[in-house]
Amino acid sequence: MSALDVLSIRKDFPILTQKIREKPLIYLDNAASSQKPDSVIDAISNNYRFDYANIHRGVHTLSQRSTDSFEGAREKVRVFLNAESVKEIIFIRGATEGINLIAQTYGRSNIGQDDEIIITAMEHHANIVPWQILCEQTGARLRVVPMTERGELILDDYRSLFNSKTRLVSIAHMSNALGTVNPVAEMIKTAHSHNVPVVLDGAQSAPHMTTDVRALDCDFYVFSGHKLYGPAGIGVLYGKQALLEAMPPYQGGGDMIRKVSFQKTEYNDLPYKFEAGTPAIADVIGLGAAIDYITGIGLDNIAAYEDDLLRYATEQVNQITGLRIIGEAAHKGAILSFVLDGVHPHDIGTLLDTVGIAIRAGHHCAMPVMDFYQVPATARASFAMYNTEQEIDVLVSALKELIKVFR
């Protein structure tokens, strides 16, 4: 196993010390949402205890303190993504809101009748439905990059989807249902060779690998705080400054204006143009603390450790007869989706909970992926930096016990 002091990391996550149904909690639902370290919980609580006030508008000390911490978190996000400027970092509720924002601002002003938007066969509903809404509004069409049985995109088909009508590509960096890490750098180059901008859905990838928006050269990137050991209800939209400057605002209200009269309103500069209304102040500060926590450990170390965990888990579950892994891409993040002969995934989830193991069972908001594999749902164990091989052993023996009950 790689060098990561997992026992000391586990001590930072208070929720992990509890028992569920008299068994130690084994939390393997990290792709849905990950748990929070003390430093994140404290950053939120300390803002409310000592510094809380509304930001940007106040001359008083508390408002200045909250504003400094809030804008400090924006700079942390900028460094985390290696964006050029804090003007490119917009706080939003999460990946879902980010994609909807792009669709309704960039999309509404640049995509029209008969234009085409490319997505892939493995997208989360959050990267399908906003584009379908845009298509209904504008008469544009969705084109879908197909994938192989292993869960890898077919890049020849991707390249052949481009034509003079292609206006945008929007793809998951990492699939939540399969774990596949897509070759996004190469896909972005292809799109740019046709002068087509690319949205990257980083909801799953951001917690598991280093993201460098400038090296990737993506035009937009979204992620959610809650999957990154940070608070729920806060996330980030990165956009290249020139694109954001040219886009109309998403919502109107406070903070996004410079001057309002009944005749005309002047919009504020970036990033505020896209931040209407009082934001989730303490949660932004909590997200900054989560980024400090992750960077303290190092995303490369986290990625190496989770790779080992995934490899170990894959070897172990492959020894269970009747278990089929859904998603066997060569390049995968720490997600193990599977089905078991004769046992419904929901029963797997419910029975594992009786021994303290939290996994997810369902369609994972990726119904087209379920249709592709012709399964109603999968069971999904998803790993984080605080999980251990011992926990995987407990999962595997619980699955073996469960099979005995059903067969």
Ligand code: 7TS
């Ligand atoms: N994109 C991907 C790839 C995701 O996995 C998710 C959430 C989203 C977008 C939406 O993120 P949100 O924070 O705005 O909700 N995925 C999951 C999941 O796999 N189980 O629960 C949520």
